[in-house]
Structure formats: structure tokens, C-alpha cells
Amino acid sequence: xIDASDLIAELRHIGIREFAGVPCSYLTPLIxxxxxxxxxxxxxxxxxxxxxxxAAGAWLAGATTxxxxxxxxxxxxxxPLTSLTHPAQIPVPLIITWRGEPGRPDEPQHQLLxxxxxxxxxxxxVGHAVLPPDLGAARRVLAGAQAAMDTSQLPxxxxxxxxxxxxxxxxxxxxxxxxxARTTRPAGPPGPRPSRTDAxxxxxxxxxxxxAVISTTGHTSRELFTLADRPQHFYLVGAMGLxxxxxxxxxxxxxxxxxxxxxxxxxxxxxxxFAVIGAYxxxxxxxxxxxxxxHGSTGGQFTLSAQVQWGVIAAACGYAQVHECxxxxxxSAAMTAAQASxxxxxxxxxxxxGSPAGLGRPAVGPATAARRFREFVxxxxx
Numbered sequence: 001x002i003d004a005s006d007l008i009a010e011l012r013h014i015g016i017r018e019f020a021g022v023p024c025s026y027l028t029p030l031i032x033x034x035x036x037x038x039x040x041x042x043x044x045x046x047x048x049x050x051x052x053x054x055a056a057g058a059w060l061a062g063a064t065t066x067x068x069x070x071x072x073x074x075x076x077x078x079x080p081l082t083s084l085t086h087p088a089q090i091p092v093p094l095i096i097t098w099r100g101e102p103g104r105p106d107e108p109q110h111q112l113l114x115x116x117x118x119x120x121x122x123x124x125x126v127g128h129a130v131l132p133p134d135l136g137a138a139r140r141v142l143a144g145a146q147a148a149m150d151t152s153q154l155p156x157x158x159x160x161x162x163x164x165x166x167x168x169x170x171x172x173x174x175x176x177x178x179x180x181a182r183t184t185r186p187a188g189p190p191g192p193r194p195s196r197t198d199a200x201x202x203x204x205x206x207x208x209x210x211x212a213v214i215s216t217t218g219h220t221s222r223e224l225f226t227l228a229d230r231p232q233h234f235y236l237v238g239a240m241g242l243x244x245x246x247x248x249x250x251x252x253x254x255x256x257x258x259x260x261x262x263x264x265x266x267x268x269x270x271x272x273x274f275a276v277i278g279a280y281x282x283x284x285x286x287x288x289x290x291x292x293x294x295h296g297s298t299g300g301q302f303t304l305s306a307q308v309q310w311g312v313i314a315a316a317c318g319y320a321q322v323h324e325c326x327x328x329x330x331x332s333a334a335m336t337a338a339q340a341s342x343x344x345x346x347x348x349x350x351x352x353x354g355s356p357a358g359l360g361r362p363a364v365g366p367a368t369a370a371r372r373f374r375e376f377v378x379x380x381x382x
Contacts, residue, residue, distance in 0.1 A: 207259060
């Protein structure tokens with residue numbers, strides 16, 4: 001049996017300073033020790049896919065965050081493991097519990113996943129090893145995990161069995177009380193909605209050379225690439241809905257302003273991340289929501305955005321600034337305000353559906369885009 005504090009010390013030895021995830025009873029000692037420390041490195045998220053995207057963002061900013069999760073959470077991580085960290089080649093350490101381990105009694109909902117977990121990790125090309133209950137042996141496994149990630153540039157899972165960690169009391173500080181958002185709204189009636197291209201062009205004119213920009217999947221990234229391909233851009237070609245979680249991971253580990261360009265369909269997929277952004281406020285985080293109320297990349301099918309009050313959600317979740325924009329002039333003014341004072345900030349801009357004809361795709365591959373973006377973010381700020 002290993003003391004959680006000893007395991008944390010070994011994890012810090014291989015560069016892990018922060019943990020993001022969702023609790024499991026097998027993880028209780030580890031979470032209790034992290035959350036009760038003098039400088040908590042535990043990021044509470046609403047589901048495991050968010051944790052993986054957040055950790056990928058931390059890597060893009062030069063930091064290492066481990067994802068901690070029950071193995072049932074692998075279901076929530078399948079998409080970002082296969083469409084974000086694999087194509088972008090982002091090595092994220094995972095600590096996954098083995099509920100439903102064959103030969104050990106457990107609840108019925110864990111039996112199938114427990115039986116297929118190792119095969120599932122293998123199918124997703126995630127290297128893995130069982131964490132032994134002896135500290136010396138665990139140290140060697142951790143060194144092997146680090147070496148594997150250095151070689152493969154892909155995630156690696158450390159599998160935690162029941163009873164490996166000794167019990168640990170908890171003295172966890174409560175989450176912060178949300179701030180009252182500063183909200184701006186249009187003074188007059190809305191005019192014609194701008195196109196996405198015009199909105200992106202306006203955004204590009206408002207950001208500085210030191211600003212990191214992350215764009216969501218589909219036509220948003222394709223249009224941004226067409227307008228301007230820059231090292232400070234990261235195009236999220238997969239993992240729909242996780243641009244904001246990725247951006248928060250970047251923002252918490254850099255002094256640069258981080259602008260996330262989101263879409264209404266994508267944001268609706270991961271509404272829980274709004275609470276995470278409010279709970280871990282990054283003053284350099286600007287969340288732009290371009291809302292055309294359709295899934296534009298798949299033919300223009302309606303989303304549910306028309307019934308959603310985006311500004312109300314952001315304010316309730318703890319964003320420091322909320323800007324409801326009606327046109328490009330208001331959007332430009334909001335971009336200036338959001339970058340000048342503390343965030344996180346939400347800028348909601350209704351736009352027209354549609355994209356330019358013959359729209360191309362980013363010619364830079366995800367792994368190349370990730371590494372040039374990481375080099376940009378970790379470089380000197382002018």
C-alpha cells in the first residue's frame with residue numbers, strides 16, 4: 001500500500017504539478033491529499049472529456065496536468081483521445097481506476113468495462129501499465145510511463161487497482177463564490193447579422209501579436225485558416241465542444257491573452273465547461289461565441305441555441321465579463337474591453353449561417369499546429 005503523499009511526490013518528480021478529473025472511490029486518498037494541500041493542484045471538472053482537453057491545453061502551454069478518473073469515464077474520453085490527443089500527438093498522463101476488474105466483486109455497471117478496459121486502451125493506442133502497491137516498483141512504472149510518452153508523444157494510462165492507496169483524510173477548501181459579472185448589452189435594436197468571415201476578420205484586427213487563438217471544429221477553423229494562418233492559432237479539428245476546456249488549460253499556464261472562438265452547437269455539447277471556467281477564473285481568458293443557431297459544417301441543421309440565454313449562463317457560472325454584441329462595432333468594442341480588464345469574459349455575437357463557397361481546410365496538420373502553437377505560447381511575451 002502506498003501513501004498518497006508519496007505517490008504525489010513521485011508524480012511531481014516526472015513533472016506532474018496539477019490534476020484534473022472526476023472522483024472515484026479508488027482515487028479518494030489521492031484527491032483528498034491533493035485537494036487538502038497548501039496549494040491545491042486539483043481542478044474539478046464536470047466530466048472526464050473536459051479534463052483531458054484541459055490537460056491537453058496545459059501541455060500546449062508547456063505544463064503537465066494528469067487526468068484522474070474512474071474507468072467508466074473512459075467512455076467520456078474516447079472522443080478527445082481519438083480526435084484530439086492522438087492526431088495532435090499530445091502526451092497526457094492518465095490515472096485510471098480499475099472498477100470491475102475481473103475476479104474482484106463489483107457493481108454490475110462496472111463489469112463489462114472492467115473486463116474490456118485493457119483492450120479498449122489498446123484499441124485507442126493508449127499505452128498503459130498497472131500501478132503496483134509498492135512505492136519502489138511504482139517509481140519504476142512511472143519512469144517507464146514518462147519514457148513511453150516521450151517516445152510516442154501520446155497519452156499513457158496508469159491503472160489504479162482497489163486498495164493500492166492508503167486512506168487519507170480530507171480538509172478540502174470549498175470552491176470560490178462566483179463573482180458578479182459586468183454585463184454589456186446593445187443600446188438599440190439589432191441590425192443585420194454579420195457573416196462568420198466578417199466576425200473572424202474583425203477579431204483578427206482586435207488581437208495582438210502576443211495573443212493565442214484557439215478555434216473550434218468545422219467551418220470556424222477552416223475560415224480562420226483561410227483568413228490568416230499564424231503560429232499563434234490552434235485549429236481544433238476534432239473533439240467538438242472542447243475548445244473552451246482546451247483554452248482554459250492554456251490560459252492557466254501562460255501570461256498571454258487566450259481567445260477561444262466557439263460555436264453554438266459545440267458549446268451546447270459541453271455546457272458544463274462554463275462552470276469550470278467560472279470556478280477557475282483566468283483573467284486572460286476570452287471566450288467568443290459565434291452563434292448562427294445551426295450546425296453549419298453538416299448542412300445547416302438547427303441547433304437548440306435559439307432557446308438559450310448564453311450571457312445569463314456565463315454570468316451565473318462566474319464569468320467576470322459578459323458582452324452581448326449586436327453588430328461588428330459592438331463586437332470590436334467588446335474585444336477591446338475583454339482584453340483590457342480581467343476575465344474570464346464571454347462575447348456572444350449572433351451571426352448569419354453559411355460559409356464561403358469552396359472553403360478549404362487547414363493545410364497544417366494537427367501535430368505540427370500543436371507544436372508551433374506550443375512554441376509560440378511558451379516563448380517570450382513582447
